[in-house]
Amino acid sequence: MRILVDPEIFFFGRCGMVRYYSRLCEELEKKGHQVIVPLVRSNSDFISGKWQKTSVLGALPFGRKFLDKVDVLSKKWYYRAIKALEYDVILLTSPVFEDGFLQHLPPGKPFVMVVHDTMRCVLGPDGLFDPAGSNADRLSYLIRRAAKVICISETTRQDTLRLSLVNSTSLCTIYTGNLLQAGPEEAPAVPLPAKFLLFVGDRTGRKNFRFFIMSVAPYLKGQPDLYLVCTGNVTVWEEDLLVSLGLKGQVLFVNAPDSVLRQLYQRALALVYPSLYEGFGLPVLEAMALGCPVVTSTCGALVEVAGEAALYVDPASSDSILQAVRQVVEQADVRAQLRQKGLRQAEIFTVEKMVLGFEAVFQKISQN
Known part of the structure; x- marks a missing residue:
């Protein structure tokens, strides 16, 4: 099977969706499929573009503007590849429901799209993600033209059906597998405390970080040996919030490549993930697979x-x-129970099952 992959997601930084598509491409290639990614330069270490070394220019004056132009080259390359017809199916990766490729798509050539969540089409804690409603319309527009729509959870499938009003047979659910691969461990730049809770991923409004930290601030201040470790860089306004709560010394921020992230999960008392909306919740799966107890919300998937x-x-x-x-x-007994249950639950979500699901979809499309 020849699979042409939309390069747009790889313009983004190091995030769950980039990890998802990079691993999917890698596994499909291992299965013998020809995966075509017209990518000049990637913005993460998950996948490399043809001219990946140009990324170093970003540190130079006006380097960012130059790299933006390089990304445009990937898009042009992609559109030329669509017209060249040397593929069996297109895999759409755009997280913003980009539809410009349809102008170049020859009649009869199918595309498959993946819906990870519908957060761009629903209410968020900081107001409307999409006040004009256009994202829901764009999503529906693409779904009606796709050969198949893959949702990464049943919750996402139901949300998508409700928003798009399309026939349910055009959508299917293929669960995301655990994408955090085994490998050598690396000591984090910041020494880890003996006792800490873990908060993984971005801390935007729907992740509920601000409400969470305000909720537990009095408890943390009463436990001077208990810390909160967050992945990623701290912002000046987050620092200001922590100072106002008297917590600056008890909340640590750690850059977490995979080698460090695995160690964080294995050493944390628990992952705390009180999100207001998730199409899947990959950190929850990663934590369970590494024996880290999980505290999370009942929202989304x-x-x-x-x-x-x-x-x-x-x-x-x-x-x-x-x-x-x-x-x-x-x-400690609660943590032990959660650890054992989590290890068993994580076994349900494998990369092998995920890839087999995609292969089945591609095969059915090719037969039709």
Whole structure:
């Protein structure tokens, strides 16, 4: 099977969706498929472009503008590849439902798209993600023209059906596998404390970080040997918030490539993930697979992913969040139970199952 992959997602930085498509391409190639990625330069270490070394120019004056032009070359290359017809199916990766490729798509050539979540089409904690409603319309427009739409959870499939009003037979669910691969460990740049909770991923509004940290601040201040470790860089406004809460010394920020991330999961008392909306919740799966207890919310697909292997909180209730945090910190037997349940639950979501699902979709399309 010859699969032409839309390069747009690889313009983004190091995030879950880039990891997802990079690993998918890698595994499909291992299965003997010809995966065509018209990519000049990637913005992450998950995948490399043809001229990847040009990324070093970003540190130079006006380097960012030059690299933006390089990314445009990838798009032009992609459109030329669509017209060249040397593929069996297109895999759309755009997280913003980009539809410009349709102008170049010859009649009869199919494309498959993956919907990871519908957050761009729903209400968010900081207001509307999409006040004009156009993203829902763009999503529906693409779905009606796709040969198949793959959703990464049943929750996402139901949300997509509700938004797009399309026939349910055009959508299917293929669960994301655990994408965090085994490998050598690397010591983090910041020494890890003996006792810490872990917060993984970005801390945007829907991730509920601000409400979470305000909810547990009094408890953390009463436990001077307990820390919170967050992945990624801290912003000046986050620092200001932590200072106002008296927590600056107890919240650490760590750059976490995979070699460090694995260590964080293995050493943390628990992952705390009180998100307000998730199409899947990859950190929850990663944590369970590495024996890290999970505290998460009942929103989106999180219950679908964690099953009975997590402590659940109401993400809008400070008391609920605080109670769960106290329980997982103070009760070793609770952590042990969550650890064992999590390891079993994580076995459901494998990369092998995910890739087999894609292969089945591609095969059915080629037969039609």
